[in-house]
Amino acid sequence: MGPRWKGKDSEAKAFKDPMSKIVWELQSSLIQSESQGLLCGCSVLLAAEAEQAVLLNRACFGEPISAAEKDKQWFQLGLEEAFYLCYSLKCLNIVGEDKCLMNVEEFWLLMKSRKAIFPDFYKGYSHLRMKNWVVKSGSRYGVDFVAYRHHPALVHSEFAVLVSTEGGGDVNGRLRMWSDVHCTTRLCGGVVKTLLVLNINKNGQGAFSPSCIEKYTVDERTVRRWNPEKCREDHTVVESETNNHTVIENGTKGEFII
Template identity: 65%
Template sequence: MGPRWKGKGAEDKALADPMSKIVSQLRLSLIESDSQGLLSGCIVLLEANAEQTELLNRACFGRPIVNADKDKQWFQLSMEEAFYLCFALKCVKIVSNDKWLKNDEEFWSYVTPKRANFPNLCIAYSHLRMKNWVVRSGSQFGVDFVAYRHHPSLVHSEYAVLVLSGEDGNTNGRLRVWSDFQCTLRLCGSVAKSLLVLYIDKNGNGAVFPSCLENYSVKERLITRWNPEQSRENKPK
């Protein structure tokens, strides 16, 4: 199932403005302004100027928060988004409510107990983002993420992404029997998405930062339904 572009000229617009270029511009802007994300429960709040607001929207990081101040815009980042900006791109620093700066290890230790399966989700999110996919929450479709080839205003999401552990016997209980596969595939098919399963292999490492990020591996599996009509041999005439 290929990309479904939204309207005439959408593909040309995407090719003329690649996501890698947008993210690079955002990274430089955040570094120059020494941006800090405020840790608030299970989200991170990021203050942005006008330029950064445009770039965050174009790169699809976070969700803008409506406020009365026209000169300042706040974005609500998920933990996966915040950690990617902090650890992978190194363009955002994380501070707690008391304005105390948290390093990568402290941020990891804070999030891991609060967010179930966070290490695997973080690895999967970073894996897709590094391949220049736009990654958004997939809760609406019963999956972990949905992946877009470019900005959602230009193209529909192409993949529904499930993140599973490659070593823990699928402790989250998904895709354990064939009926799970059939239900998930039917749902994905009804919304014109392909099911992409990312298996996170710890390779003998635990969730201790940063060794887990350095040694984890990701296996991609594209799951499709078997169609007997398409798979049947042509009958001789």
């Protein structure tokens, strides 16, 4: 299942304006203006200047919510988005709810206190972002994230992403039974996405500081249903035969075929 572009010129537009270049332009702009995000509950609010608002939209960080003042726009950033800009790109400072500037360590500890699985989620999010995928919330599809090859205005999301841990099963307690896997893959098939499971290996590291997650590794698995009609010489098969076949292929960056 490859990319589904939204127009005949969309692929060419994406090629001419790569996401890595857009993110670099956003990073440079935020560093130059010494931008500050305001912590508000489980999100971060950023008052962006006109140029930065355009770059945030192009790079797909946050959601515009309302005008801050003349020539400025408020953006609401998710926890993973805000920490990525703060820690990985080092282009955003965070002001806490007490109106004091927070350092990275303080921000990290606060994120963990508000979202216990934040370290695993952040590793999965940053892993895809570093590969220049656009990563957005997947709650609409019952997954953790959805990943786009480029801006959602140009292409449909390609992967439905679940973050998994070393012990098996994703961090939200799903995929622990085959029935969970079947339900998830059927849902993904219905919305034309490939299920991507990111297994976070902590390699004996804790989550005491952001530097710990740099030693985490990520194993990627794609999961899809196997249609025996595509693998047989005789294509005149009974429909019920397609529902109960299971084949598993495994590798470091492997694929489960269900």
